[in-house]
Amino acid sequence: MKFIDDIKISALAGKGGPGIISFRNSKGLTNLGPDGGDGGNGGSIYLIGTAKHNTLAHLDNNREYKAKPGQSGGVNGRTGARGEDCILEVPLGTRIINREDEQLLGEITEEGQKLVIAKGGKHGWGNIRYKSSVTRTPYKCTPGLPGEEIKVKLELNLLADIGLAGFPNAGKSSLLRQLSKAKPQVGDYPFTTINPQLGVIDERAMGGTSCVIADVPGLIEGASAGEGLGHKFLKHLRRTKCIAFIVDEYSQLIEHKAVKQVEILREELKKFSEDLYQKPFFIILNKVDLVEQGDADELQKQLKDQFNCVVLQSTIIDPTLIRKIQNECFRALNEIKLGY
Ligand SMILES: Nc1nc2c(ncn2[C@@H]2O[C@H](COP(=O)(O)OP(=O)(O)OP(=O)(O)O)[C@@H](O)[C@H]2O)c(=O)[nH]1
Numbered sequence: 001m002k003f004i005d006d007i008k009i010s011a012l013a014g015k016g017g018p019g020i021i022s023f024r025n026s027k028g029l030t031n032l033g034p035d036g037g038d039g040g041n042g043g044s045i046y047l048i049g050t051a052k053h054n055t056l057a058h059l060d061n062n063r064e065y066k067a068k069p070g071q072s073g074g075v076n077g078r079t080g081a082r083g084e085d086c087i088l089e090v091p092l093g094t095r096i097i098n099r100e101d102e103q104l105l106g107e108i109t110e111e112g113q114k115l116v117i118a119k120g121g122k123h124g125w126g127n128i129r130y131k132s133s134v135t136r137t138p139y140k141c142t143p144g145l146p147g148e149e150i151k152v153k154l155e156l157n158l159l160a161d162i163g164l165a166g167f168p169n170a171g172k173s174s175l176l177r178q179l180s181k182a183k184p185q186v187g188d189y190p191f192t193t194i195n196p197q198l199g200v201i202d203e204r205a206m207g208g209t210s211c212v213i214a215d216v217p218g219l220i221e222g223a224s225a226g227e228g229l230g231h232k233f234l235k236h237l238r239r240t241k242c243i244a245f246i247v248d249e250y251s252q253l254i255e256h257k258a259v260k261q262v263e264i265l266r267e268e269l270k271k272f273s274e275d276l277y278q279k280p281f282f283i284i285l286n287k288v289d290l291v292e293q294g295d296a297d298e299l300q301k302q303l304k305d306q307f308n309c310v311v312l313q314s315t316i317i318d319p320t321l322i323r324k325i326q327n328e329c330f331r332a333l334n335e336i337k338l339g340y
Protein backbone atom coordinates (compact mmCIF):
# COMPACT_ATOMS: atom_id res chain seq x y z
CA MET A 1 0.00 0.00 0.00
CA LYS A 2 1.14 3.53 -0.75
CA PHE A 3 2.44 5.62 2.10
CA ILE A 4 0.43 8.80 2.46
CA ASP A 5 1.01 11.15 5.37
CA ASP A 6 -0.90 14.17 4.22
CA ILE A 7 -4.46 14.18 2.94
CA LYS A 8 -7.34 16.61 2.47
CA ILE A 9 -10.88 15.48 3.10
CA SER A 10 -14.28 17.05 3.47
CA ALA A 11 -16.88 15.89 5.95
CA LEU A 12 -20.61 16.51 5.93
CA ALA A 13 -22.56 15.33 8.94
CA GLY A 14 -26.15 14.11 8.62
CA LYS A 15 -29.11 16.43 8.87
CA GLY A 16 -31.35 16.03 11.89
CA GLY A 17 -34.64 14.24 11.14
CA PRO A 18 -37.78 16.42 11.22
CA GLY A 19 -40.45 16.16 13.88
CA ILE A 20 -43.94 15.48 12.56
CA ILE A 21 -47.48 16.62 13.14
CA SER A 22 -49.86 13.85 14.04
CA PHE A 23 -52.92 13.39 16.26
CA ARG A 24 -54.15 10.34 18.10
CA ASN A 25 -57.27 8.67 16.74
CA SER A 26 -59.30 6.07 18.49
CA LYS A 27 -62.51 4.21 17.56
CA GLY A 28 -63.72 6.84 15.11
CA LEU A 29 -62.79 9.69 17.40
CA THR A 30 -60.25 11.99 15.87
CA ASN A 31 -58.00 14.58 17.31
CA LEU A 32 -57.37 13.10 20.73
CA GLY A 33 -54.27 15.16 21.13
CA PRO A 34 -50.94 15.47 19.41
CA ASP A 35 -48.70 12.42 19.07
CA GLY A 36 -46.17 13.51 16.43
CA GLY A 37 -42.70 12.39 17.58
CA ASP A 38 -39.29 14.04 17.31
CA GLY A 39 -36.88 13.25 14.53
CA GLY A 40 -33.57 11.48 15.18
CA ASN A 41 -30.28 13.34 15.38
CA GLY A 42 -28.15 13.33 12.26
CA GLY A 43 -25.07 11.09 12.22
CA SER A 44 -21.71 12.66 13.08
CA ILE A 45 -18.30 12.15 11.53
CA TYR A 46 -15.62 10.86 13.85
CA LEU A 47 -11.98 10.05 13.58
CA ILE A 48 -10.79 7.19 15.72
CA GLY A 49 -7.17 6.27 16.51
CA THR A 50 -5.88 2.85 15.54
CA ALA A 51 -2.45 1.26 15.54
CA LYS A 52 -3.66 -0.89 12.63
CA HIS A 53 -2.70 1.76 10.09
CA ASN A 54 0.68 3.47 9.68
CA THR A 55 -0.43 5.64 6.80
CA LEU A 56 -3.47 7.61 5.64
CA ALA A 57 -3.52 5.72 2.33
CA HIS A 58 -6.75 3.88 3.15
CA LEU A 59 -8.56 7.24 3.04
CA ASP A 60 -7.15 8.11 -0.36
CA ASN A 61 -9.87 6.61 -2.55
CA ASN A 62 -12.60 8.72 -1.05
CA ARG A 63 -12.09 12.32 -0.09
CA GLU A 64 -15.70 13.21 0.75
CA TYR A 65 -17.31 11.66 3.76
CA LYS A 66 -20.97 11.92 4.67
CA ALA A 67 -22.91 10.68 7.66
CA LYS A 68 -26.54 9.61 7.38
CA PRO A 69 -29.47 11.93 8.19
CA GLY A 70 -31.74 11.25 11.14
CA GLN A 71 -35.16 9.74 10.36
CA SER A 72 -38.44 11.63 10.75
CA GLY A 73 -40.42 11.29 13.91
CA GLY A 74 -43.34 8.86 13.90
CA VAL A 75 -46.91 8.60 15.14
CA ASN A 76 -47.65 7.61 18.73
CA GLY A 77 -44.84 9.91 19.85
CA ARG A 78 -42.18 7.68 18.30
CA THR A 79 -38.76 9.25 17.90
CA GLY A 80 -37.05 8.81 14.52
CA ALA A 81 -33.89 6.70 14.35
CA ARG A 82 -30.54 8.43 14.70
CA GLY A 83 -28.54 8.82 11.50
CA GLU A 84 -25.63 6.41 11.31
CA ASP A 85 -22.26 7.95 12.21
CA CYS A 86 -19.37 7.82 9.80
CA ILE A 87 -16.21 6.65 11.56
CA LEU A 88 -12.81 7.03 9.95
CA GLU A 89 -9.86 5.14 11.36
CA VAL A 90 -6.63 7.11 11.43
CA PRO A 91 -3.12 6.17 12.53
CA LEU A 92 -1.71 7.40 15.81
CA GLY A 93 0.03 10.73 15.31
CA THR A 94 -2.64 12.20 13.00
CA ARG A 95 -3.17 15.93 13.39
CA ILE A 96 -6.42 17.45 12.22
CA ILE A 97 -6.32 20.96 10.78
CA ASN A 98 -9.24 23.09 9.68
CA ARG A 99 -8.47 24.10 6.12
CA GLU A 100 -10.43 27.32 6.39
CA ASP A 101 -8.45 28.97 9.18
CA GLU A 102 -5.51 26.54 9.55
CA GLN A 103 -6.49 25.97 13.20
CA LEU A 104 -5.43 22.72 14.80
CA LEU A 105 -8.62 20.88 15.78
CA GLY A 106 -6.86 18.09 17.61
CA GLU A 107 -4.45 15.23 17.44
CA ILE A 108 -5.08 11.52 17.68
CA THR A 109 -2.37 9.89 19.76
CA GLU A 110 -4.06 6.91 21.37
CA GLU A 111 -5.74 3.73 20.27
CA GLY A 112 -9.51 4.19 20.45
CA GLN A 113 -9.29 7.97 20.91
CA LYS A 114 -12.28 9.58 19.21
CA LEU A 115 -12.63 13.07 17.82
CA VAL A 116 -15.78 14.45 16.27
CA ILE A 117 -14.96 16.63 13.27
CA ALA A 118 -18.52 17.26 12.06
CA LYS A 119 -21.44 17.00 14.44
CA GLY A 120 -24.76 15.66 13.23
CA GLY A 121 -27.69 18.10 13.04
CA LYS A 122 -30.05 18.26 15.98
CA HIS A 123 -33.41 16.58 15.53
CA GLY A 124 -36.64 18.51 14.94
CA TRP A 125 -39.51 18.49 17.42
CA GLY A 126 -42.79 16.73 16.82
CA ASN A 127 -46.06 18.44 17.70
CA ILE A 128 -46.33 16.40 20.92
CA ARG A 129 -43.83 18.90 22.33
CA TYR A 130 -46.20 21.82 21.76
CA LYS A 131 -49.14 20.52 23.70
CA SER A 132 -50.18 22.89 26.46
CA SER A 133 -53.30 23.84 28.41
CA VAL A 134 -54.06 26.47 25.78
CA THR A 135 -52.94 24.63 22.67
CA ARG A 136 -54.56 21.20 22.54
CA THR A 137 -54.18 20.73 18.82
CA PRO A 138 -50.80 22.18 17.95
CA TYR A 139 -50.15 22.28 14.23
CA LYS A 140 -46.48 22.86 14.75
CA CYS A 141 -43.31 20.87 14.35
CA THR A 142 -39.73 21.79 13.48
CA PRO A 143 -37.35 20.50 10.84
CA GLY A 144 -34.05 18.99 11.84
CA LEU A 145 -30.99 21.21 11.69
CA PRO A 146 -28.31 20.71 9.06
CA GLY A 147 -25.23 18.70 10.00
CA GLU A 148 -21.91 20.47 10.31
CA GLU A 149 -19.71 20.63 7.27
CA ILE A 150 -15.97 21.01 7.39
CA LYS A 151 -12.92 20.69 5.19
CA VAL A 152 -9.89 19.37 7.01
CA LYS A 153 -6.32 18.42 6.36
CA LEU A 154 -4.99 15.30 8.07
CA GLU A 155 -1.28 15.26 8.70
CA LEU A 156 0.52 12.24 10.04
CA ASN A 157 3.69 12.31 12.08
CA LEU A 158 4.21 8.68 13.01
CA LEU A 159 4.33 8.04 16.73
CA ALA A 160 7.20 5.83 17.76
CA ASP A 161 9.34 5.56 20.85
CA ILE A 162 12.62 4.97 19.09
CA GLY A 163 13.59 6.10 15.60
CA LEU A 164 16.23 4.16 13.65
CA ALA A 165 18.40 6.58 11.69
CA GLY A 166 21.14 5.39 9.41
CA PHE A 167 22.63 5.52 5.95
CA PRO A 168 21.00 3.43 3.23
CA ASN A 169 22.09 -0.21 3.62
CA ALA A 170 23.18 0.19 7.26
CA GLY A 171 20.82 -2.65 8.12
CA LYS A 172 17.91 -0.76 9.70
CA SER A 173 15.17 -2.90 8.25
CA SER A 174 17.05 -6.14 8.96
CA LEU A 175 17.40 -5.05 12.56
CA LEU A 176 13.73 -4.09 12.84
CA ARG A 177 12.84 -7.60 11.66
CA GLN A 178 14.92 -9.06 14.47
CA LEU A 179 13.71 -6.68 17.15
CA SER A 180 10.02 -6.99 16.33
CA LYS A 181 7.53 -8.96 14.29
CA ALA A 182 7.56 -6.34 11.53
CA LYS A 183 8.61 -7.60 8.12
CA PRO A 184 10.04 -4.66 6.20
CA GLN A 185 11.81 -5.47 2.96
CA VAL A 186 15.57 -5.96 3.10
CA GLY A 187 17.94 -5.60 0.15
CA ASP A 188 21.61 -5.13 -0.61
CA TYR A 189 20.94 -1.91 -2.49
CA PRO A 190 20.37 1.59 -1.11
CA PHE A 191 16.84 2.88 -0.49
CA THR A 192 15.25 -0.53 -0.19
CA THR A 193 12.90 1.05 2.31
CA ILE A 194 11.01 3.84 0.67
CA ASN A 195 8.33 4.28 3.32
CA PRO A 196 8.60 4.45 7.10
CA GLN A 197 7.85 1.18 8.85
CA LEU A 198 6.87 0.55 12.43
CA GLY A 199 7.68 -2.47 14.57
CA VAL A 200 6.81 -3.20 18.18
CA ILE A 201 8.95 -4.88 20.82
CA ASP A 202 6.10 -6.24 22.84
CA GLU A 203 6.88 -7.54 26.31
CA ARG A 204 3.44 -7.05 27.79
CA ALA A 205 2.83 -10.80 27.94
CA MET A 206 5.88 -11.06 30.20
CA GLY A 207 4.62 -8.27 32.46
CA GLY A 208 6.71 -5.64 30.69
CA THR A 209 5.73 -2.82 28.39
CA SER A 210 5.97 -2.26 24.67
CA CYS A 211 8.20 -0.08 22.59
CA VAL A 212 7.44 1.14 19.08
CA ILE A 213 10.37 1.44 16.68
CA ALA A 214 10.30 3.42 13.44
CA ASP A 215 12.51 2.46 10.53
CA VAL A 216 12.66 5.44 8.19
CA PRO A 217 14.20 5.39 4.73
CA GLY A 218 17.99 5.74 4.64
CA LEU A 219 19.37 9.21 5.26
CA ILE A 220 22.29 10.67 3.35
CA GLU A 221 24.26 13.87 3.49
CA GLY A 222 21.94 16.64 2.37
CA ALA A 223 18.80 14.75 3.46
CA SER A 224 17.60 17.79 5.38
CA ALA A 225 17.78 19.77 2.14
CA GLY A 226 15.89 17.13 0.18
CA GLU A 227 18.64 14.75 -0.98
CA GLY A 228 17.70 11.08 -1.30
CA LEU A 229 14.44 10.17 0.39
CA GLY A 230 15.41 11.47 3.79
CA HIS A 231 13.82 14.88 3.75
CA LYS A 232 10.22 13.80 3.43
CA PHE A 233 10.64 11.26 6.19
CA LEU A 234 12.82 13.09 8.70
CA LYS A 235 9.61 14.51 10.08
CA HIS A 236 8.63 11.01 11.14
CA LEU A 237 11.52 11.01 13.59
CA ARG A 238 10.15 14.15 15.18
CA ARG A 239 7.71 12.42 17.45
CA THR A 240 10.13 9.74 18.61
CA LYS A 241 11.49 9.94 22.13
CA CYS A 242 14.95 8.69 21.33
CA ILE A 243 17.08 8.11 18.23
CA ALA A 244 19.13 4.98 17.59
CA PHE A 245 21.85 5.72 15.04
CA ILE A 246 22.74 2.56 13.21
CA VAL A 247 26.14 2.45 11.54
CA ASP A 248 27.90 -0.04 9.31
CA GLU A 249 31.67 0.22 8.95
CA TYR A 250 32.26 -3.26 7.60
CA SER A 251 30.15 -4.22 4.59
CA GLN A 252 31.72 -1.74 2.13
CA LEU A 253 28.20 -0.67 1.21
CA ILE A 254 28.61 2.78 2.76
CA GLU A 255 31.41 5.10 1.74
CA HIS A 256 31.92 6.76 5.13
CA LYS A 257 33.46 5.32 8.29
CA ALA A 258 31.14 4.77 11.25
CA VAL A 259 32.24 7.90 13.15
CA LYS A 260 31.70 10.03 10.07
CA GLN A 261 28.29 8.40 9.51
CA VAL A 262 27.12 9.48 12.95
CA GLU A 263 28.53 12.96 12.46
CA ILE A 264 26.72 13.39 9.15
CA LEU A 265 23.48 11.95 10.49
CA ARG A 266 23.52 14.19 13.54
CA GLU A 267 24.27 17.19 11.35
CA GLU A 268 21.30 16.40 9.11
CA LEU A 269 19.00 16.09 12.10
CA LYS A 270 20.27 19.41 13.39
CA LYS A 271 19.66 21.14 10.07
CA PHE A 272 16.14 19.73 9.98
CA SER A 273 15.21 20.65 13.54
CA GLU A 274 17.08 21.52 16.71
CA ASP A 275 14.51 19.50 18.62
CA LEU A 276 15.40 16.37 16.74
CA TYR A 277 19.10 17.01 17.30
CA GLN A 278 18.59 17.40 21.04
CA LYS A 279 16.83 14.07 21.46
CA PRO A 280 18.61 11.42 23.54
CA PHE A 281 20.38 8.88 21.36
CA PHE A 282 22.44 5.73 21.35
CA ILE A 283 24.50 4.07 18.64
CA ILE A 284 24.24 0.59 17.17
CA LEU A 285 27.43 -0.66 15.54
CA ASN A 286 26.03 -3.11 13.04
CA LYS A 287 27.26 -6.13 11.05
CA VAL A 288 29.96 -7.05 13.58
CA ASP A 289 29.84 -10.60 12.18
CA LEU A 290 32.01 -9.28 9.36
CA VAL A 291 35.03 -8.45 11.59
CA GLU A 292 37.16 -9.84 14.39
CA GLN A 293 35.68 -9.28 17.82
CA GLY A 294 38.68 -7.16 18.86
CA ASP A 295 38.15 -4.73 15.98
CA ALA A 296 34.49 -4.31 16.82
CA ASP A 297 35.33 -3.71 20.50
CA GLU A 298 37.84 -1.06 19.55
CA LEU A 299 35.44 0.82 17.29
CA GLN A 300 32.72 0.53 19.90
CA LYS A 301 35.01 2.28 22.40
CA GLN A 302 35.97 4.93 19.89
CA LEU A 303 32.31 5.75 19.17
CA LYS A 304 31.54 5.82 22.87
CA ASP A 305 34.37 8.25 23.60
CA GLN A 306 33.53 10.48 20.68
CA PHE A 307 29.79 10.76 21.18
CA ASN A 308 29.57 10.12 24.90
CA CYS A 309 26.62 7.79 24.62
CA VAL A 310 25.70 4.11 24.90
CA VAL A 311 27.10 2.10 21.97
CA LEU A 312 25.95 -1.46 21.29
CA GLN A 313 27.23 -4.02 18.85
CA SER A 314 24.79 -5.81 16.60
CA THR A 315 24.47 -8.48 13.98
CA ILE A 316 21.32 -10.17 12.82
CA ILE A 317 22.89 -13.57 13.45
CA ASP A 318 23.43 -13.10 17.19
CA PRO A 319 20.24 -13.19 19.29
CA THR A 320 22.16 -12.20 22.43
CA LEU A 321 23.20 -8.89 20.87
CA ILE A 322 19.65 -8.34 19.59
CA ARG A 323 18.34 -8.95 23.10
CA LYS A 324 20.77 -6.36 24.45
CA ILE A 325 19.45 -3.81 21.96
CA GLN A 326 15.88 -4.55 23.02
CA ASN A 327 16.89 -4.01 26.64
CA GLU A 328 18.61 -0.76 25.77
CA CYS A 329 15.46 0.49 24.04
CA PHE A 330 13.46 -0.07 27.23
CA ARG A 331 16.21 1.30 29.45
CA ALA A 332 16.54 4.47 27.36
CA LEU A 333 12.77 5.03 27.42
CA ASN A 334 12.62 4.49 31.14
CA GLU A 335 15.39 6.98 31.67
CA ILE A 336 13.57 9.54 29.54
CA LYS A 337 10.39 8.91 31.51
CA LEU A 338 12.22 9.45 34.77
CA GLY A 339 13.65 12.66 33.33
CA TYR A 340 17.39 11.98 33.63
N1 LIG B 1 26.66 -9.40 7.35
C1 LIG B 1 25.57 -8.73 7.72
N2 LIG B 1 24.77 -8.18 6.78
C2 LIG B 1 23.67 -7.53 7.20
C3 LIG B 1 23.32 -7.40 8.57
N3 LIG B 1 22.19 -6.68 8.66
C4 LIG B 1 21.82 -6.38 7.40
N4 LIG B 1 22.70 -6.87 6.52
C5 LIG B 1 22.66 -6.74 5.05
O1 LIG B 1 22.79 -5.38 4.69
C6 LIG B 1 22.03 -5.07 3.52
C7 LIG B 1 21.10 -3.90 3.79
O2 LIG B 1 20.14 -4.29 4.76
P1 LIG B 1 18.78 -3.50 4.99
O3 LIG B 1 18.19 -4.02 6.27
O4 LIG B 1 17.92 -3.54 3.77
O5 LIG B 1 19.34 -2.04 5.20
P2 LIG B 1 18.53 -0.66 5.42
O6 LIG B 1 19.35 0.17 6.33
O7 LIG B 1 17.14 -0.93 5.82
O8 LIG B 1 18.62 -0.07 3.95
P3 LIG B 1 17.64 1.01 3.24
O9 LIG B 1 16.24 0.56 3.43
O10 LIG B 1 18.08 0.94 1.82
O11 LIG B 1 17.94 2.31 3.87
C8 LIG B 1 21.29 -6.35 3.18
O12 LIG B 1 22.00 -7.01 2.16
C9 LIG B 1 21.32 -7.15 4.47
O13 LIG B 1 21.27 -8.54 4.25
C10 LIG B 1 24.18 -8.02 9.54
O14 LIG B 1 23.99 -7.98 10.76
N5 LIG B 1 25.28 -8.66 9.06
Ligand SMILES: [Mg+2]
Pocket: 172, 173, 174, 184, 185, 186, 192, 193, 215, 218
Ligand atom coordinates in the same frame (compact mmCIF):
# COMPACT_ATOMS: atom_id res chain seq x y z
MG1 LIG C 1 15.40 -0.51 4.90
